[in-house]
Structures are given as C-alpha cells and as structure tokens.
Amino acid sequence: xxxxxxxxxxxxxxxxxxxxxxxxxxxxxxxxxxxxxxxxxxxxxxxxxxxxxxxxxxxxxxxxxxxxxxxxxxxxxxxxxxxxxxxxxxxxxxxxxxxxxxxxxxxxxxxxxxxxxxxxxxxxxxxxxxxxxxxxxxxxxxxxxxxxxxxxxxxxxxxxxxxxxxxxxxxxxxxxxxxxxxxxxxxxxxxxxxxxxxxxxxxxxxxxxxxxxxxxxxxxxxxxxxxxxxxxxxxxxxxxxxxxxxxxxxxxxxxxxxxxxxxxxxxxxxxxxxxxxxxxxxxxxxxxxxxxxxxxxxxxxxxxxxxxxxxxxxxxxxxxxxxxxxxxxxxxxxxxxxxxxxxxxxxxxxxxxxx
Amino acid sequence: xxxxxxxxxxxxxxxxxxxxxxxxxxxxxxxxxxxxxxxxxxxxxxxxxxxxxxxxxxxxxxxxxxxxxxxxxxxxxxxxxxxxxxxxxxxxxxxxxxxxxxxxxxxxxxxxxxxxxxxxxxxxxxxxxxxxxxxxxxxxxxxxxxxxxxxxxxxxxxxxxxxxxxxxxxxxxxxxxxxxxxxxxxxxxxxxxxxxxxxxxxxxxxxxxxxxxxxxxxxxxxxxxxxxxxxxxxxxxxxxxxxxxxxxxxxxxxxxxxxxxxxxxxxxxxxxxxxxxxxxxxxxxxxxxxxxxxxxxxxxxxxxxxx
Numbered sequence: 001x002x003x004x005x006x007x008x009x010x011x012x013x014x015x016x017x018x019x020x021x022x023x024x025x026x027x028x029x030x031x032x033x034x035x036x037x038x039x040x041x042x043x044x045x046x047x048x049x050x051x052x053x054x055x056x057x058x059x060x061x062x063x064x065x066x067x068x069x070x071x072x073x074x075x076x077x078x079x080x081x082x083x084x085x086x087x088x089x090x091x092x093x094x095x096x097x098x099x100x101x102x103x104x105x106x107x108x109x110x111x112x113x114x115x116x117x118x119x120x121x122x123x124x125x126x127x128x129x130x131x132x133x134x135x136x137x138x139x140x141x142x143x144x145x146x147x148x149x150x151x152x153x154x155x156x157x158x159x160x161x162x163x164x165x166x167x168x169x170x171x172x173x174x175x176x177x178x179x180x181x182x183x184x185x186x187x188x189x190x191x192x193x194x195x196x197x198x199x200x201x202x203x204x205x206x207x208x209x210x211x212x213x214x215x216x217x218x219x220x221x222x223x224x225x226x227x228x229x230x231x232x233x234x235x236x237x238x239x240x241x242x243x244x245x246x247x248x249x250x251x252x253x254x255x256x257x258x259x260x261x262x263x264x265x266x267x268x269x270x271x272x273x274x275x276x277x278x279x280x281x282x283x284x285x286x287x288x289x290x291x292x293x294x295x296x297x298x299x300x301x302x303x304x305x306x307x308x309x310x311x312x313x314x315x316x317x318x319x320x321x322x323x324x325x326x327x328x329x330x331x332x333x334x335x336x337x338x339x340x341x342x343x344x345x346x347x348x349x350x351x352x353x354x355x
Numbered sequence: 356x357x358x359x360x361x362x363x364x365x366x367x368x369x370x371x372x373x374x375x376x377x378x379x380x381x382x383x384x385x386x387x388x389x390x391x392x393x394x395x396x397x398x399x400x401x402x403x404x405x406x407x408x409x410x411x412x413x414x415x416x417x418x419x420x421x422x423x424x425x426x427x428x429x430x431x432x433x434x435x436x437x438x439x440x441x442x443x444x445x446x447x448x449x450x451x452x453x454x455x456x457x458x459x460x461x462x463x464x465x466x467x468x469x470x471x472x473x474x475x476x477x478x479x480x481x482x483x484x485x486x487x488x489x490x491x492x493x494x495x496x497x498x499x500x501x502x503x504x505x506x507x508x509x510x511x512x513x514x515x516x517x518x519x520x521x522x523x524x525x526x527x528x529x530x531x532x533x534x535x536x537x538x539x540x541x542x543x544x545x546x547x548x549x550x551x552x553x554x555x556x557x558x559x560x561x562x563x564x565x566x567x568x569x570x571x572x573x574x575x576x577x578x579x580x581x582x583x584x585x586x587x588x589x590x591x592x593x594x595x596x597x598x599x600x601x602x603x604x605x606x607x608x609x610x611x612x613x614x615x616x617x618x619x620x621x622x623x624x625x626x627x628x629x630x631x632x633x634x635x636x637x638x639x640x641x642x643x644x645x646x647x648x649x650x651x652x653x654x655x656x657x658x659x660x661x662x
Contacts, residue, residue: 079467123642130464131393135603136647142596146637262590268472275469306484312476319470320458323579 029284041182051181055253057294058192059246064273064286065199066242072279074235075215077134081142082267084114084240088247089257093161094154106247114244115237122236126229128305145262158256164251188249211235276318278325285327362629364508369625370618371518375580377617378521379594380601381528382572388608389545389565392456392467397573398591400445400477404574405581406486407441409493417486431496442571449570453563483588508621517579541565600643606653616654
C-alpha cells in the first residue's frame with residue numbers, strides 16, 4: 001500500500017472517530033427530530049392542522065422526555081407528575097403577577113418549583129418501588145392539587161390563573177418579542193433542544209447508567225455501593241423540574257394556568273404517551289408517543305367525539321401485544337426480528353403462570 | 356352544646372361514609388390480593404354498575420323500548436332487580452377484561468395496571484356515548500330516602516341503609532372467603548397456584564371468576580353510592596382514588612386492614628369537615644402519608660411481590 005493511501009486511511013480513521021464522537025452527541029434520530037419540529041411551523045397548516053398545535057407538541061414532548069427519565073430509565077411509575085406540571089404553570093403566573101415580570105425569572109421559578117415540590121414528594125417516595133410508589137405518587141399529587149384549589153388567592157382556584165403573558169426575551173441590551181404563536185414556537189423549540197440534548201447526555205452518562213442499573217435490580221445496585229435512595233430521589237427531582245418547566249411553558253402557551261392538569265387523568269396521559277411511543281426501550285419513545293397522542297386526539301377527534309375510546313383500545317392492544325411500544329416495533333424491524341412472537345410469549349406465559 | 360354532641364354527627368356521617376368506602380374498595384382489594392393486578396378499571400366497573408341500575412330503575416335511563424313493561428313494577432322491586440342484574444352483567448364484563456389482563460401475567464405488574472387504565476378510558480367513553488355527559492340521579496324508594504331529626508340535627512336516612520348494606524356485603528364476602536370451600540380455593544391459589552392446579556382445579560377459570568367477582572362488587576358499591584354522589588361518566592375516578600388510599604393504608608392483601616382503613620378514613624374526613632369542609636378530602640391523603648411514613652406496608656400489609 002502506498003504512503004498516500006495509508007495517509008488517506010489515517011485521515012479516514014480519524015474522521016470516523018470524530019464522527020463517532022459527534023454521533024454520540026448528535027445521533028441521527030436527534031437530527032431527524034430537530035428537523036421535523038424545527039420546520040413544523042412551515043408545513044403544519046398544509047396538513048390541515050394549526051400553529052398552536054405545534055406548541056402543544058413540543059411542550060408535551062419536553063414533559064414526556066423528562067418523565068421518561070423516571071419511568072423508562074429508573075423504572076418508577078409515578079402517577080403524580082400532573083401536579084408538578086400544574087405547579088410550574090402557577091409558578092410562571094405568580095412570578096409575573098406578584099414578584100417581577102421577567103421571562104427568565106418565570107421559567108427559572110417554574111423549573112425550581114417543579115424541583116422543590118418533586119423533591120418533597122420524593123422524600124416520601126424514594127424508598128418505595130412498584131405499586132406502593134404509584135399509590136403514594138397519586139396521594140401526594142392529590143394533596144398538591146387540593147392545596148392549589150384552596151390557595152385560590154394565588155392560583156385562582158377552579159377558574160384558573162388567567163392573563164399570563166408571553167413576556168419578551170430580555171437579553172439586557174435587546175428585547176425580542178415572542179408573543180405571536182410562531183415566535184413563541186421557536187422559543188419553545190429552543191428550550192426543547194436544550195432539554196433534549198441535556199437529557200440525552202445525562203442518560204448516556206455514568207449517572208444514567210446507575211439509574212438503569214437501579215431499574216434492573218435495585219438490590220444489586222445497592223450492593224455495588226450506590227446510594228440507591230439518593231439516585232431515585234435525584235431522578236424524581238429531575239423529572240419533576242422538567243415537568244415544572246413544561247408546565248410553565250404550557251401556561252405561557254395557553255396564557256393561563258388551570259387546575260385540571262393536576263388531575264389523575266392528566267398524570268395518566270403522560271404515562272400513556274411515554275408507553276405507547278416506547279419509552280421503556282428508547283429515548284425517543286416519548287416523541288413518537290406524543291405525535292400519536294395529539295394525532296389521535298385531533299385527527300380522530302375530527303371524525304368522532306369518542307376518540308378516547310379508540311385511543312384507549314389502541315393503548316390496551318399495545319400493552320397486551322407489544323408493551324415495548326412503537327419504538328419497540330421499530331427496533332424489531334431494524335434488527336430483523338419478528339415483531340410479534342406469539343408462540344414464544346405464550347410458552348413463557350404458560351410456564352410462569354404456574355409459579 | 357358540649358364537645359361530644361358537637362362532634363358526634365360529624366363522626367356518624369364519617370363512619371357511615373367510611374363503611375361505604377369499604378364497600379367500594381372490597382372488589383379492588385380482592386383482585387389486588389388474589390391476582391396481584393391493580394385494577395384501574397375498578398372505578399369504571401363501579402360507574403358501569405350504577406348506570407346499568409339507572410337503566411332499570413329510572414324511566415329515562417335509556418332502556419330499549421321492548422323492556423318497557425319493566426316499569427309496571429314499583430320502584431322498590433325495580434331497585435331489587437337492578438341489584439341482581441347489574442352486578443351480573445358487570446361480572447361478565449369483568450371476566451372479559453380478565454381475558455385481556457391474562458396476557459400481562461408473569462410480567463411486570465405495571466403492565467396489568469396500565470392495561471386496566473386503558474380499559475377504564477374505554478369503559479368511561481362507552482358510558483359517555485350511551486348515557487351522555489350530563490349528571491343523572493338514581494331514584495330511590497321513599498321508604499329509604501328522606502331524613503330524620505335527632506338532637507336537633509338532620510340525618511339522611513339513606514346513608515344508614517347504605518351503610519347497613521355495606522356491612523352486610525362485607526360480612527358475606529368475608530364468610531365466602533373464610534368459611535366456604537370456594538374461598539379456600541381462592542386463597543390457596545394465592546399461596547401456591549401450582550399445587551392448586553395439581554389438585555385438578557382450573558386456575559385460569561378461577562382467576563376469571565375472581566376478577567368477575569371483584570367487578571360485581573364494584574357494581575354493587577356503585578349502586579349503593581350513587582344516590583349520595585350523583586351519576587357522571589367520570590364518577591369512576593371519584594371512586595378509584597379512595598380505593599387506592601384504602602388499599603395503601605390498610606396494606607395489600609389484608610381484608611380487615613382495608614375495612615379498618617376505610618372506616619378510619621371516613622372518621623377522619625368526617626371530623627375534618629367539622630373544622631374546614633374544603634380540607635376534608637385532603638385529610639385522607641395526609642393520613643395515608645403519615646401512616647406510610649412509619650409503616651411501610653400500611654396498617655397490616657404483608658410482604659408482597661408488588662413492591
């Protein structure tokens with residue numbers, strides 16, 4: 001082999017290495033997702049939807065991606081994240097009305113409010129697992145919901161906290177107005193990019209590995225010397241903070257914060273979204289799940305009032321036949337496995353029901 | 356007025372409410388204890404039972420024309436029919452749901468919970484399609500409605516009948532589980548399902564029947580509860596949340612733990628209402644959080660694979 005081709009090979013290797021490193025920072029799924037949502041305002045009206053929907057898409061995805069750190073990666077089924085989503089919305093409004101009207105301050109408070117409330121919830125839940133964890137998360141979120149209802153001076157009670165403004169981006173020397181739906185969309189999209197990259201790196205960091213090991217076997221992680229309770233608590237706090245942030249963005253999108261997002265249904269909706277998409281097997285599951293959820297709501301909703309019926313049936317079918325969700329099907333197809341291995345599963349179920 | 360006579364009516368209201376909550380939770384506790392499935396559709400079974408009763412009891416409940424002769428019977432007879440027919444239908448619905456839940460056995464318990472959560476949405480939507488979203492009321496015979504005055508305070512008569520009904524059903528269920536061979540088989544199925552199968556008992560059918568029984572109990576609770584609560588499609592949610600709290604407070608797999616927890620919750624919410632009506636429902640969650648902070652498995656829960 002000539003020297004030139006060797007040198008070429010070396011350059012090529014180096015390039016491959018760089019690409020691999022960049023790849024872990026910017027995988028092709030992430031590029032696809034960013035392109036899809038980055039261009040959304042351009043084509044969303046052409047497919048018969050409206051601009052506001054784009055906001056809902058991206059905000060729900062932020063919420064669900066954060067939630068999936070807890071459900072998909074730590075294996076803790078919280079049914080109480082709606083309360084934290086709601087707390088974030090109130091935080092935005094309260095900062096605007098009672099403290100100082102500033103966008104950054106509002107978002108910071110929404111984030112922190114989620115973290116603080118989630119942190120307190122976590123103190124009661126972080127040494128639990130499974131069903132008890134789910135039950136406690138319901139109880140604690142109901143307490144927050146009732147407290148919000150009682151504190152109607154601050155939260156507006158059942159009427160909601162109205163007239164929340166989309167404040168301009170204040171850079172000190174420059175103010176950028178984001179009050180129109182399209183401009184606000186790009187602001188939310190920027191937040192979405194930051195959150196996504198942050199969470200993606202976090203999941204693929206040693207911290208993320210510890211969370212996964214806790215999901216697989218909590219006792220083993222404990223024996224390896226990790227403070228399992230602390231890591232579970234951190235996972236709760238992190239997902240809560242992002243839920244609070246998403247709730248704050250939603251309050252700005254709706255220009256109001258309402259109590260109903262704190263209900264069990266809304267908390268359940270994020271579990272639906274995460275699971276249908278395949279959050280248990282893929283980081284991108286919540287994205288797919290959100291697209292399906294809003295798609296089902298708005299497209300089925302055009303034809304039938306009872307879209308929840310079909311959505312619920314779809315959900316049941318997925319849990320029954322493909323609990324790994326849409327991303328699970330996608331992974332099976334790309335890996336060349338058969339998607340529905342009926343016989344294998346029946347045998348498995350048969351041998352296990354006898355335990 | 357001295358302290359006792361001030362608090363007594365609140366306590367009485369609370370305890371009767373608690374007995375009804377126990378009835379709401381029983382089917383949930385049964386399915387959770389025996390099958391280790393968190394049946395999120397329990398509330399929908401509760402609502403379905405109540406709506407089916409509405410069909411039979413109320414002339415504008417949406418019953419098809421060909422059954423119009425039913426309304427020749429007096430109200431009390433129709434309520435009696437509803438108390439039999441509605442749980443029977445919900446029993447069948449419950450068995451049907453078990454056929455779906457069956458696929459999640461042997462996997463993470465979360466899947467059973469999620470599947471039934473989906474089923475809850477489906478059932479609620481079906482109810483909404485057939486009966487509409489507006490609030491309905493289940494008429495009850497004059498003999499068991501109305502109020503009476505004791506010591507200057509008005510009590511609702513129906514509350515006491517409903518609480519009595521709850522006690523009877525609870526005792527019957529306990530007798531069924533503890534004093535009949537069928538109950539022994541069910542409990543043996545929890546303990547060692549392989550041995551039960553080896554004895555020639557069809558465990559698949561057994562599980563289906565238990566799920567159906569749990570659903571039928573929810574339907575009974577629904578009929579007893581809705582004259583107090585009113586009927587809305589999402590009433591299932593109002594019922595399932597107390598059931599959760601009761602199960603977590605009483606401890607999974609404990610029959611009397613659940614009953615005691617329910618009465619305790621009733622008493623606490625009743626007494627809180629004496630001070631501040633808005634906080635009365637929150638007090639049960641606070642009670643739960645306090646108890647669970649000190650006793651991991653509730654008042655009398657056993658170690659369970661559900662943790």
